[in-house]
């Protein structure tokens with residue numbers, strides 16, 4: 367449901383939303399079909415979005431860059447109120463909900479940055495340092511995968 371009182375400047379056409387977010391109009395239509403944003407229709411059946419939908423779609427762009435899947439993004443956005451501009455408190459709720467996932471990704475990025483030119487415990491034993499860090503592929507006892515990065 368949309369708010370009862372909307373000012374003209376609160377509403378923007380799909381082209382303006384596309385220009386400001388950098389998304390193609392077709393991508394916005396796709397996100398709308400998935401329920402990530404909702405439009406109103408004018409008397410002439412043209413879509414109008416809330417100006418605050420720029421932030422919703424910007425969140426989608428950021429979350430995708432961070433490696434979150436569309437299902438996770440949909441679940442997070444579903445907690446935002448429909449029909450009114452989300453407040454800072456609404457966004458804080460999403461931020462808290464995603465903090466654990468973001469912290470895990472940050473930790474993975476940091477381990478990758480630290481380790482990518484070192485032995486990653488993958489079983490290849492192809493670097494001189496593997497003999498030091500992973501002699502006889504001891505990391506392989508833990509099962510498959512590059513244990514020094516992903517564990």
Ligand code: FES
Nearest residue numbers: 485489490491496
């Ligand atoms: S890099 Fe593969 S085991 Fe060391």
